Amino acid sequence: MARPRSTNKLILFLAASAAALLAAYLFWSLAANVKALLEHQMGASPSPSADTIVKSADTIVKVVKLFFIGIIGYLFVRALNSLFFGLAFRLKRIDAPTLVRNIFTIVAFTILILIAFTFLFPGQNLGALFTTSAIFGVILGLALQDTLGNFFAGISLQADRPFQVGDVITVGAQRHTGVVEEISWRAIKIRTFTNHIVLIANSNAAKEPIEVCPRDNLNARIVLFNTLYTDSPAKTIHVVREAVREADNVSDKVAPIVRIRSLGDNGVDYEVKYWLVDYAKYNDTDALIRQRIWYAFRRAGLNFAFPTRTLYVERPERAAQRDGDGGAVVERLSAVDIFAPLSADETSMLAQAAVRHVFAPGETVIRAGDPGSSMFVVHKGRVRVQVSENGRPRTVATLNEGDFFGEMALFTGEPRTANVLALEETEVLEIGHAAMKRVFDTNPDLVESLSFIMAERRQGLASQTDDSAANTHSSAGILSAIKRFFGI
Numbered sequence: 001m002a003r004p005r006s007t008n009k010l011i012l013f014l015a016a017s018a019a020a021l022l023a024a025y026l027f028w029s030l031a032a033n034v035k036a037l038l039e040h041q042m043g044a045s046p047s048p049s050a051d052t053i054v055k056s057a058d059t060i061v062k063v064v065k066l067f068f069i070g071i072i073g074y075l076f077v078r079a080l081n082s083l084f085f086g087l088a089f090r091l092k093r094i095d096a097p098t099l100v101r102n103i104f105t106i107v108a109f110t111i112l113i114l115i116a117f118t119f120l121f122p123g124q125n126l127g128a129l130f131t132t133s134a135i136f137g138v139i140l141g142l143a144l145q146d147t148l149g150n151f152f153a154g155i156s157l158q159a160d161r162p163f164q165v166g167d168v169i170t171v172g173a174q175r176h177t178g179v180v181e182e183i184s185w186r187a188i189k190i191r192t193f194t195n196h197i198v199l200i201a202n203s204n205a206a207k208e209p210i211e212v213c214p215r216d217n218l219n220a221r222i223v224l225f226n227t228l229y230t231d232s233p234a235k236t237i238h239v240v241r242e243a244v245r246e247a248d249n250v251s252d253k254v255a256p257i258v259r260i261r262s263l264g265d266n267g268v269d270y271e272v273k274y275w276l277v278d279y280a281k282y283n284d285t286d287a288l289i290r291q292r293i294w295y296a297f298r299r300a301g302l303n304f305a306f307p308t309r310t311l312y313v314e315r316p317e318r319a320a321q322r323d324g325d326g327g328a329v330v331e332r333l334s335a336v337d338i339f340a341p342l343s344a345d346e347t348s349m350l351a352q353a354a355v356r357h358v359f360a361p362g363e364t365v366i367r368a369g370d371p372g373s374s375m376f377v378v379h380k381g382r383v384r385v386q387v388s389e390n391g392r393p394r395t396v397a398t399l400n401e402g403d404f405f406g407e408m409a410l411f412t413g414e415p416r417t418a419n420v421l422a423l424e425e426t427e428v429l430e431i432g433h434a435a436m437k438r439v440f441d442t443n444p445d446l447v448e449s450l451s452f453i454m455a456e457r458r459q460g461l462a463s464q465t466d467d468s469a470a471n472t473h474s475s476a477g478i479l480s481a482i483k484r485f486f487g488i
Contacts, residue, residue, distance in 0.1 A: 017075045024068040035061050062120045066113075069120075073112040077105050102184070163212045168219075168279050170211040171200050179280050193283055218251050219279040223289045226267045226305040227297075233260060234360055234425035236270065236302055243296035244274050249285045251275040267305020329354055329429060332379055335402050338457070341449035346439050353435030359422040370416045372409035373433040378402065381426030386419045393419065407454060410436060412481040437486055444488055451479035 027034070038057035081104055163169050163180055169190065170177040176198045178190035187199040213219045227236050237258040244256040256274040263269070272293075276285055297304065329351040333339055339347060356379070359365055365376065365383060378401050385397040385405065396418070399405060408414045410431060440447060455478050482488070 013075070013078070017072075017079075020068070020071045020075060024072060027064060027068060031061055031065070034064075066116055066120055069116040070109075070113055073116070074109055077108045077112065080108065081105055162210060164215070166215040168213040168215075168282075171205055172208045176200065213279045215279070217279075218254060218275040218277075219282075220273055220275050221282055221286060222271050222273050223286055223293075224261065224269065224271050225290070225293055226264060226269045228267050228303045228305050231268070231302045232358075232425055233268065235300065236268075239296045239300045239302065240270070240272055240293055243292040244272055244289055247274075247285070247288050247292050249277050249281055249288075251277050264305070266307050329356075329379070332377060332402065332429065336377055336404055338404060338407060338450065338453050340453070341446055342439065343443075346443060346446075349439060349442075350431055350435055353438075354429040354431050356427060357430055358425065358427050361422055361424050363422050365420040365422060365426075365428060366406060366416045366418075368416050368419050371413075372406060372416055373413055374430050375404060375406040375410035376420075377404045377429040377431070379427045379429050382423040383426055383428075384421050384423050386421065387417075388419075398423070407457070411450065411454065411485065412478065413485045433486075440486055440488060447482050447486075447488060448479060451482055454478050 035057045038060055084104075165180050165182065167180050168177065169180055169188075171188070171190075176190065176192065178192035178196075178198060180188065181191050181197075182189040187201050188205055190198050190200065192198055225240070240258045241256050244250060244258075245252070250256065251274075254275045256272055258270060258272045261269040261271045272289065274289065276282055296302075330348050333347050333351055333354070334344075339350070342350070354377075357365075357376075359381075366372065368388065378399050380401060382401075383399045383405070384395050385399060386393040386395050388394070399420075405418075405420055406416065409416060410433060413433075458478075
């Protein structure tokens, strides 16, 4: 069974440390002999003086000692680095950046070498040494300009910490997008969603705008779709919201938002905005959202819009059927109490003249005080009737399918007495003054029957709303008002 990778690294480190310590110990033990051997070898040449030979041999021995100290110091710094950043940071559950660890290693190693150099060469002036190498430093700095730029830019990125390993970022003019895998002293390493590795130099990243989607943040996505103009917006929004809410990787902390984006040439353009648990999977989640919308549309009978051209040819004899199935409207009006005295032909006449209106949830159908000469029948949906009390609206009734309102405006021309608002997507049938007049012209005796039914309704409404004005409408008074309004 193969050992874990961390165990192999530890064994290799211990073996290298033991070998370096053993070599340093042996050299320190034999340093005097090595120095004597070097003096003997150099003394064989007649040119150097005895003092020069001794100094040269001593310098070589010290340089070798400095070399061994450097090896041991490097191993010590690596061990200290692993102990501090590997153990201490893990206890606090903090992932130490690679760049910080590298800077720590360089600084600590440099300090150890300088201490060792000062100890082994006490007569050397480091200040003078650095001063005489100024020209060399300028040349080296120019040669390492890009490297130093990346290094200091990496320090700046680590100080600001605009993103971390695991975040999704988009960098540069080429819009490289991927998951951050490593931030080193030279470059940012990201893995794109096509599983490619992209290295972006720190100096370039510091100059470019960076779009960051943090790993522990609720990041939003927007998916576009469209429907036909004949499909209900309220129904579409509800269907899509419920379909998206149940998809995988969609956060349940924020409800998806579905809204109309624009009214396009071929249909209504929508957008659905949702928040992801793991933004790194946004491509798969976008595809899943589109799939769920397709299936939801299929079940709900909704249709996607596509470029079409429709030619309508309207025939005069069928113009009365332009609003859809007239049979459903006739059936609806036949069930309305106020139209009970009408014959089947008279009801059909009203149905042909009725106009359909669709209102969104919260829209106002009629307002109190507005003039009017028509009434409404709730064909689909529900509405709320409100009156004003001390400047505040009070709900007095909720009307369902088959209920009607606004009849006094139709028959007597009175202004509207209440506000009526749609509680959900609601379709109402509007019956106008002209349509009702044609019925009265055909059968004038209907006026008395309708006036009696309206008087009873007004008395019932007065008992519910404590409206004394409504109670004053007697059958005779309503009959007189109807005849005057219709010129009968």
